Amino acid sequence: MPVMNMIQALNSGMDVLLERDEDVVAFGEDAGYFGGVFKTTDGLQAKYGADRVFDTPINEAAIAAMAIGMAARGLKPIAEIQFADYIFPAIDQIVSEMSRIRYRSAGQFTSGCVVRTPWGGGIRGGQTHSMSPEAFFTHVPGVQVVVPSNPYDAKGLLIASLESGDPVIFFEPKRIYNGPFDGVPDKPLSSWAKHPKGEVPDGHYTVPLGKADIVREGEACTVVTYGTLVHVAEAAAEASGIDAEIIDLRTLVPYDIETIAKSVNKTGRVVVAHEAPRTSGFGAELAAQIQEECFYALEAPVFRLTGWDTPYPHAHEWAYFPTRDRFARAMKTVTEAA
């Protein structure tokens, strides 16, 4: 089976979608001729033509909104926002229009599309190139939110997202585009070739939305996370020897509370983790839902391991980012709580 990094897997996913259905179009700033700043759309304009894979000017509000209009007329747009930090000019259209077309028209129109965007920190990008804005969107009924953590899932989730027929905000953890990251800043990058999920079929397949993945089974505690931190959590379990069960959420809306609850009922101890700031982060939703579902099984308070309530810093990135060592300390805290 071919080995791909996440960029190649996403590229392959778009290739499959464009190939199978003429109604699929892909666009964004530098996404056409240049193939995207991370090269995710590389070669697609050459293959499918500039009518279907094209550059837009720098205007995120209109990029998102054009996707709505296109989708309402039956096209299947894949729109790229160059970095998740630039999605805010588009947020009005996503919140007020994209998310509500189905509801507002009582199902006559839908805005099925995917808004892909590179997301998250760990690249020394500072405050406008490192954000994790997923919680802004998980708070909006009518959009689905997806965060893959490896090449195989990235492609399968991307295809499932566009085929879902409803809008998806698709966050791509750019720190792990080229290889998994174990949360130790100075270590050289490892490659997807060494990871089982670096094997990616060429053709069409889907990874279903709303299904979490247990990436490590364990008894001592449960870790619920997504994106880059899935790998950091695995490294922390390895380094600390704590027998954690690690759940890769994959989809934040809708999220797989069944898998989470089953695990927490078994371990009684749980860490929820994300890079985004703590207050009103997605971890708050997870913690609330876990206590509703598993209150009597809990043996320790739910631990939220998150970025701090500050803008994403330029200096001291590794004091902000939930590194492997911070992860291990969090696991230790919940497992040792009386």
Place this chain on the structure above:
Amino acid sequence: MAARKSTSRSKATKPKSSVSKDQLLDWYRDMLLIRRFEEKAGQLYGMGLIAGFCHLYIGQEAVVVGVQGALEEGDQVITGYRDHGHMLATGMEADGVMAELTGRAGGYSKGKGGSMHMFSRDKQFFGGHGIVGAQVPIGAGLAFADKYKENGKISATYFGDGAANQGQVYETFNMAKLWDLPVLFIIENNQYAMGTSVQRASSETHLYKRGISFGIPGEEVDGMDVVAVYEAAKKAADHARAGKGPYILEMKTYRYRGHSMSDPAKYRTRDEVNSYRDTKDPIELAKAKILDAGWADEDTLKGFDKEAKTIAAASADFAQDSPEPDPSELWTDVLVEG
């Protein structure tokens, strides 16, 4: 700028020139300082001392230096992320700018902002903004405050050809003319927004015409010629200061380097770059004017270059010697401390 002596402004010896010997010599030195500073920043980036994103201004020096020549003390400057030149032009110290690039305590934002996000209250420099187009309405807000206070000051609001397509630019144009705000909209048309050329992103490529439907006068300017820039900026500044409202200046210019340090700039030809370097270089053009007028000899100009190199080198030393900010700085300046 840092190294400028305040010399008396003697009258030009050549009859047709609108600028004096001292002005042109000052500008020559200012442009050289920006060039040498940026070269040094590029070196530090290559050595891994500057993290994240770093956008060099090389090739565009005449724009900020010429405009600055038309500004008065107390006028404000605001721009995007390609901001090092703007800061040096306002007189901010090379040391503090370079130390911000390396994320050190001695930087203008104490390492919190990095290359794209720096400010100086003292020099009325309002950033440094990583979000494309975001600075444009903010610049109009600065101008609103000037008008409100009737202080005779203006705001120089810079943005790129790519930024010129953001919707908020047009919301701003409308308000700026509606209320006749004292703002100069300076569009630095370096012909590319990352890998996307103006032709591929803009229906109307003459960006100075973008204000027509708002009633804002606009002018195309040779942005490689510091004298032409100064003359246009002076006229526009007088217009704004006289209460006649905003003015658009489209500076035709060119960036020699890639969009950022990580861009190999494969979307344009070497010949295209060389044609600017070889025949339109702003520093060479100014040099030719100086020599032609007999305002200085080669040796004097070489001395200026040495001076600029010394300042740039010293700033690099400062930026490496300045300590990392204290870790507690991560949590400060989010809200007022108390």
